[in-house]
Amino acid sequence: MIAIIVPAHNEELALEGCIKSLLAAAAHQSLANEPVEILIALDDCNDDSLLVAQRHNVLTHTCNNRNVGMTRAEGARLMLQRGARWLAFTDADTLVPHSWLADQVRFGTDAVCGVVEVMDWSEHSDFVRERYDAHYTPVDGHRHIHGANLGVSAAAYLKAGGFRALAAHEDVYLIEDLERSGATIMWTAANRVTTSARKNCRCREGFGDYLKSLANPLSVG
Template identity: 35%
Template sequence: MRIVVPARDEALRIERCLDGIAAARTAVEALGVRTRCIVVADACRDATATLARATPGVEVVETRAARVGVARRVGVDAAGDDGHGIDPHAVWIASTDADSVVPADWLLVHLGLADRGADAVLGLVHLPPGDASAPALARWHACSQVGDRIHGANLGVRLDAYRAVGGFPPLAAHEDVSLVAALRGAGRSVVATTRASVRTSSRHEGRAPSGFASHLRTIVLAESD
């Protein structure tokens, strides 16, 4: 399994993100599954890359694109090239974000669905408690916590399926939605799950224009209208 984490100026959050990934890796490695974690430090002006490199078992690639689609694509390219000639059908790419924290069973859930034939897995995300009012959180859950919602912070794909549809497009936002649309258009098995939800940041100003933070801002700030 490969874990790809795009990161742009996430020095305040990257260590918590990688701690969560470490626990998830431990859970699947106990079953004999090999894992790699690649952080893509994209146009960072802070210590994100330095902190990631200081984390055991984490590889870092740096880019200057300032586009999350490019960062995810670069991460998958790095993850899929390990020099061992592994069958891409046997390689699972799990994607999350540097401002998010995965649960300990995250990779186990992805692995189980992959073993049952999924080419891609769509997982949910949730907000930290106390980060918004009760009405705002209720609107969030009503709008966003549905099984087929696409979140780059909780997305998995088989490497051969990913390559067959051209991978993540180099977009500034919605590269995850575009990838899933391509997979579905190609008749690949895309499975949604409500298990192993990922905790993500509730900030309203994000790194990608028209990305997750913009969507969240629309929902949460509706109470002020």
């Protein structure tokens, strides 16, 4: 079984689009009807995120961590217990393409690090977008790490010790732990997702905060 794990904190507005894109990716013909299970890990939600997920008949798990590393780790643990051989991770404010999951699996590596595209720059100035474009390199061999676009085999994930209980940068530390464990990692620009650039971001020190920091001319891009 292939598992998709999505942490969500008060994501009722974005979650439906995310789930629909995941359901389409799960039905890709090259997966040859291998079962794909989608888990929405609802972390301290007080909106209608649970109802949105239930409308689409995906798995849900509720917790009160307010810690994305802990929530991703809980989701992974639950799906490993259900027999997952591959763990794919994205975020609730993200849309994946139809071939997203199939592409991750077909590379045949222990892990896949893809890239992101911003769906809407309207909350940011042209200056921010220009600085972002100047420093982001969506090419094969890149070294960008995004929890919104990450896949890892169950065996490699367990060998590396899984996600750490960190409120930010849990994805970076997982990849570092995978590298130390000898895992093979595909750094590809072919596997890309579209994500939000909203200023009202859910995770401190994550992608949204990075974009906001670019408005400061003195910050490092």
